[in-house]
Amino acid sequence: MNLESVTSRYVSGLEDELRAAIPQPANTPEPLTPFYAMLRYHLGWIDEKGNPQGNGGGKRVRPILCLLACEAAGGNYRQALPLAVAIELLHNFTLIHDDIQDKSEERRHHPTVWKIWGEGQGINAGDGMHALAILTLLKLAERNVEPSLVVEANVRLNQTMVSLVEGQFLDLSFEQRMDVTLDQYMSMIERKTAVLIGCAAELGAYVGSADRDAAAKYGQFGRGMGIAFQIQDDILGIWGNTKDTGKPTGDDILQRKKTLPFLYGLQAAAGETKSRLVDAYSAKSVSDEQVREVKDILTDLGAKEYAEEQAKVHYEEALRRLEEAKPQGKAGQDLRLLASALLGRTR
Amino acid sequence: MNLESVTSRYVSGLEDELRAAIPQPANTPEPLTPFYAMLRYHLGWIDEKGNPQGNGGGKRVRPILCLLACEAAGGNYRQALPLAVAIELLHNFTLIHDDIQDKSEERRHHPTVWKIWGEGQGINAGDGMHALAILTLLKLAERNVEPSLVVEANVRLNQTMVSLVEGQFLDLSFEQRMDVTLDQYMSMIERKTAVLIGCAAELGAYVGSADRDAAAKYGQFGRGMGIAFQIQDDILGIWGNTKDTGKPTGDDILQRKKTLPFLYGLQAAAGETKSRLVDAYSAKSVSDEQVREVKDILTDLGAKEYAEEQAKVHYEEALRRLEEAKPQGKAGQDLRLLASALLGRTR
Numbered sequence: 001m002n003l004e005s006v007t008s009r010y011v012s013g014l015e016d017e018l019r020a021a022i023p024q025p026a027n028t029p030e031p032l033t034p035f036y037a038m039l040r041y042h043l044g045w046i047d048e049k050g051n052p053q054g055n056g057g058g059k060r061v062r063p064i065l066c067l068l069a070c071e072a073a074g075g076n077y078r079q080a081l082p083l084a085v086a087i088e089l090l091h092n093f094t095l096i097h098d099d100i101q102d103k104s105e106e107r108r109h110h111p112t113v114w115k116i117w118g119e120g121q122g123i124n125a126g127d128g129m130h131a132l133a134i135l136t137l138l139k140l141a142e143r144n145v146e147p148s149l150v151v152e153a154n155v156r157l158n159q160t161m162v163s164l165v166e167g168q169f170l171d172l173s174f175e176q177r178m179d180v181t182l183d184q185y186m187s188m189i190e191r192k193t194a195v196l197i198g199c200a201a202e203l204g205a206y207v208g209s210a211d212r213d214a215a216a217k218y219g220q221f222g223r224g225m226g227i228a229f230q231i232q233d234d235i236l237g238i239w240g241n242t243k244d245t246g247k248p249t250g251d252d253i254l255q256r257k258k259t260l261p262f263l264y265g266l267q268a269a270a271g272e273t274k275s276r277l278v279d280a281y282s283a284k285s286v287s288d289e290q291v292r293e294v295k296d297i298l299t300d301l302g303a304k305e306y307a308e309e310q311a312k313v314h315y316e317e318a319l320r321r322l323e324e325a326k327p328q329g330k331a332g333q334d335l336r337l338l339a340s341a342l343l344g345r346t347r
Numbered sequence: 348m349n350l351e352s353v354t355s356r357y358v359s360g361l362e363d364e365l366r367a368a369i370p371q372p373a374n375t376p377e378p379l380t381p382f383y384a385m386l387r388y389h390l391g392w393i394d395e396k397g398n399p400q401g402n403g404g405g406k407r408v409r410p411i412l413c414l415l416a417c418e419a420a421g422g423n424y425r426q427a428l429p430l431a432v433a434i435e436l437l438h439n440f441t442l443i444h445d446d447i448q449d450k451s452e453e454r455r456h457h458p459t460v461w462k463i464w465g466e467g468q469g470i471n472a473g474d475g476m477h478a479l480a481i482l483t484l485l486k487l488a489e490r491n492v493e494p495s496l497v498v499e500a501n502v503r504l505n506q507t508m509v510s511l512v513e514g515q516f517l518d519l520s521f522e523q524r525m526d527v528t529l530d531q532y533m534s535m536i537e538r539k540t541a542v543l544i545g546c547a548a549e550l551g552a553y554v555g556s557a558d559r560d561a562a563a564k565y566g567q568f569g570r571g572m573g574i575a576f577q578i579q580d581d582i583l584g585i586w587g588n589t590k591d592t593g594k595p596t597g598d599d600i601l602q603r604k605k606t607l608p609f610l611y612g613l614q615a616a617a618g619e620t621k622s623r624l625v626d627a628y629s630a631k632s633v634s635d636e637q638v639r640e641v642k643d644i645l646t647d648l649g650a651k652e653y654a655e656e657q658a659k660v661h662y663e664e665a666l667r668r669l670e671e672a673k674p675q676g677k678a679g680q681d682l683r684l685l686a687s688a689l690l691g692r693t694r
Contacts, residue, residue, distance in 0.1 A: 031531055035516040097474060101467035120448035123470060124516045127444060130477060131508035138502050147494035154501065155485050161478035169382040169471045184378055 003341050006334040007060070010067050010077065014060060014088075017081040018043065021089060021136040034117075038125040039132075042096055042113050058108060062197060063088040065338065066204035069218045071331030075208020082139035083153065083207055087200045089133035090157070094164055096126035101172060134158075145207060153203050160199040167191025174258050178266075178278060185263050186227070194226030205325070217325035221335075224318025228343055231311040234259035238295055239304055250291040256281045260310065261303035262294075268301045315343050350688050353681040354411050357424065361410055361435075364428040365390065368436060368483040381464075385472040386479075389443055389460050405455060409544060410435040412685065413551035416565045418678030422555020429486035430500065430554055434547045436480035437504070441511055443473035448519060481505075492554060500550050507546040514539025521605050525613075525625060532610050533574070541573030552672070564672035568682075571665025575690055578658040581606035585642055586651055597638040603628045607657065608650035609641075615648045662690050 022040060025033050040046050044057025063084035070080035098104070099112040100122050106112060114122030137157060140150045170188040174180045202219030206212065236245050237252030238261055245251070252259050258281070266277050277297060280290045298304065319339060327335050369387060372380050387393050391404025410431035417427035445451070446459040447469045453459060461469030484504060487497045517535040521527045549566030553559065583592050584599030585608055592598070599606050605628070613624050624644060627637045645651065666686060674682050 029534065031517055031520065031534075032513055034520070035513060097470050101470060119466075120519050121516060123444050123448060124512050124519070127441075127473075127477070128509060128512040128516075130474070131505050131512060134481060135502065135505040135509065138498055138505070141495070141498050147498050148488075151485055151488050151494050151497050155482065158478050158482040158485070162475060162482065165471050165475040165478060166379055166382060169468060169475075170378055172467050172471070173378065173381070187376065187378075 003059075003338065006068070006337050006341070007064050010064055011060075013078065013081060014063055014067070014084060017085045017136075018088060019045070021085050021132055035121075035124070035128065038113055038117055038121065039129055041116075042092060042125065042129075044108070048111065048116050058092075060088060061338075061342070062091055062200040065197065065222065065335075066200040068331045068335050068338065069201040069204035069222075069327075070208035072327035072329065072335055073205035073208035073211070073214055073218065073325070074328055075205075077208075077331075079140075079143045079145060080204050080207045082136050082143065083203055084200070086133045086137035086157065087196065087203075089129050089136060090161060090164075091196060093126045093129040093133060094168065096122060096129065098168065100126075101168070130161075140207065146210075149207070149210060153206065156199060156203060160195050163191040163195045167193070167195075175256075178281065180258055180263055182260070182263055182267065185258070185260055189227060189230045189260075190223070193230040194223040197226035197229070198223030214325050217321050220321040221318045221325065221339075224314045224321060225339055225342065228311045228315040228318060231260055231307050231314070232343060234261055235304060235307050235311070238262075238298060250295050253280070253291045253294045254286060256286065261298050261307045264306045265298040265301045265303040268303070269297065273297055273301075311343070315339070350406075350685065353415070353684050353688075354407070357411055357414050358407075360425065360428060361407060361414070361431060364432045364483075365435060366392070368432050368479055382468075382471070382475065385460055385464055385468065386476055388463075389439060389472065389476075391455070395458065395463050405439075407435060408685075408689070409438055409547040412544065412569065412682075413547040415678045415682050415685065416548040416551030416569075416674075417555035419674035419676065419682055420552035420555035420558070420561060420565065420672070421675055422552075424555075424678075426487075426490045426492065427551050427554045429483050429490065430550055431547070433480045433484035433504065434543065434550075436476050436483060437508060437511075438543060440473045440476035440480060441515065443469060443476065445515065447473075448515070477508075487554065493557075496554070496557060500553065503546060503550060507542050510538040510542045514542075522603075525628065527605055527610055529607070529610055529614065532605070532607055536574060536577045536607075537570070540577040541570040544573035544576070545570030561672050564668050567668040568665045568672065568686075571661045571668060572686055572689065575658045575662040575665060578607055578654050578661070579690060581608055582651060582654050582658070585609075585645060597642050600627070600638045600641045601633060603633065608645050608654045611653045612645040612648045612650040615650070616644065620644055620648075658690070662686070 022043070023036055025036065028036060037046065037050055041048060045053055047053050066084040066087055067077040067080055071077045095107065096113050099107060100114045100119050104112055105115045113125050117125070134154070137154060138150065140153065141147055167188055167190070170184070171192055174188065198219045199222070201222030202215045205218035206215035209215065234252065237257065237259060238250055240249065242249055248254060262277070266274065269277055277294060280286050280294050322335060322339070369390070370383055372383065375383060384393065384397055388395060392400055394400050413431040413434055414424040414427055418424045442454065443460050446454060447461045447466050451459055452462045460472050464472070481501070484501060485497065487500065488494055514535055514537070517531070518539055521535065545566045546569070548569030549562045552565035553562035556562065581599065584604065584606060585597055587596065589596055595601060600609070609624070613621065616624055624641060627633050627641050666683070669682060669686070
């Protein structure tokens with residue numbers, strides 16, 4: 001299946017609201033034009049010279065999930081648009097900073113913001129998008145959302161941001177360590193990936209229904225999906241095909257990423273086998289042959305099955321939470337479709 | 348005069364509220380302990396090994412101004428504590444990122460966060476402090492501040508953050524340019540320095556009085572002070588004594604900072620004199636002799652008098668706005684003292 005049938009009715013309203021969140025050149029003094037160009041570039045609307053671009057800004061999964069949850073919980077998705085956009089901007093703010101931290105030179109087949117404008121201005125681009133995200137969320141108050149609910153949503157969103165930064169801190173600090181436990185890894189991806197997806201679903205439902213308990217179930221649904229999605233990404237990073245992922249096979253091994261399958265393998269291995277895993281991840285660089293060797297070791301140790309089982313557990317738990325939330329109408333059906341599309345993906 | 352008589356009655360309440368804004372080790376899983384250690388280190392509470400420190404966290408001018416404005420406008424300063432702390436945290440978040448962008452290795456006589464923990468984790472430290480600042484602001488709702496006022500304060504604070512990041516963008520982009528106008532410079536320091544000081548005074552008064560018009564006057568007072576303060580800093584950066592500033596004489600010339608006196612001189616100079624200014628600021632490095640030469644040229648061109656006059660104009664305008672706001676009681680008197688202490692400083 002493709003996602004278009006799920007997302008198409010939201011896309012244009014969402015893009016309009018997104019564009020309204022970023023100041024236009026006409027409304028900013030000339031020396032600031034390049035500042036907002038960085039943000040528009042990252043969101044996929046212009047190329048680095050400022051020429052209009054097709055949509056290269058990502059799949060907008062989080063805001064779509066937010067709008068679906070709002071409708072499935074009985075609300076009008078238009079009311080939740082500022083929230084959906086705030087979440088998408090926060091996600092993109094973290095991507096801009098992540099790319100600096102990881103020294104990533106490309107994202108979505110284009111040079112990253114820092115690669116074009118330098119690290120200093122890349123930091124500013126992320127910081128500006130962070131502040132604009134919160135400003136956008138506060139527009140909920142102009143859409144007849146109760147001020148006390150706006151404050152509450154803002155608290156949840158900022159708690160989520162704190163968790164996200166904690167997750168990014170853990171991810172970076174794990175690079176220096178060989179003693180990361182499976183629990184610590186799960187706690188890292190919960191923060192770095194799952195909480196924002198959970199927050200999108202939870203707050204969408206909360207704006208739609210003002211029912212805190214139902215919203216919490218949507219939040220658990222989103223977090224479970226996020227964890228399953230990340231573990232699936234970990235599996236593809238080792239066993240995925242270049243044809244599907246657009247990356248070399250075993251790319252995560254090449255980059256010595258301590259993902260779930262690797263950490264499971266490291267824990268399960270002993271003696272000579274364990275040494276080989278440690279050696280490959282400690283060396284300054286790793287050969288194609290070593291990548292294949294690590295992959296074979298992890299396969300033999302059952303790391304793929306382990307990770308698949310974990311993804312399945314979290315996915316099924318997520319679906320149970322969704323059913324408990326009693327999602328309504330077409331949006332409810334679409335949430336199930338979205339979940340299966342995201343978790344059934346091969347890239 | 349010293350500031351202690353003005354600040355002493357707020358200091359302990361303010362520090363308690365600041366400490367409550369940063370999660371304690373007891374409340375965070377162990378792998379996150381070093382994350383919050385970075386924040387506590389930057390705020391001056393611990394050294395880089397985690398040992399408790401005396402107060403090395405700065406003068407807390409912005410939060411004190413905020414609390415004084417709250418009281419002078421007729422409020423109870425305790426109600427404004429979450430706001431004052433949010434402003435101090437936002438200020439410190441920008442310092443952490445500025446130090447990365449400027450590659451500054453020391454702040455307040457200690458190594459900067461990025462210098463100890465690296466740029467990637469330094470970015471995280473700033474991002475985390477940014478999110479914690481907004482979370483702290485939202486505690487206003489727990490202090491009997493109306494939710495709609497909390498939303499409004501949050502909008503103003505986030506608009507301020509957008510301006511601040513714009514100012515930082517301009518400051519960095521001016522480093523690459525020799526055609527910066529005096530107007531563009533003023534617009535940069537307005538954003539980078541003045542808006543947050545203005546916001547501290549404005550929102551303090553707004554929480555204290557719920558009177559938007561009076562609060563706006565406090566805001567103008569704070570912005571005027573901020574601009575005057577920055578220009579005074581520019582003057583000290585060229586003509587200050589090492590004894591007073593703790594920096595080499597002419598340090599801003601040594602660092603080729605395009606401050607107001609330099610830009611005025613560049614505009615006023617012609618022929619050979621102009622070439623010398625341009626050459627000194629275009630070369631890869633600048634000798635002590637060149638620093639002296641640039642300083643003498645700027646002195647001869649009347650750049651110091653020009654800057655002093657500008658600072659005076661903004662300072663007097665600030666004081667007029669303050670009187671229009673009719674500040675009450677001891678706090679009102681203290682605001683005048685604070686202004687004269689900040690603007691009469693030699694370092």
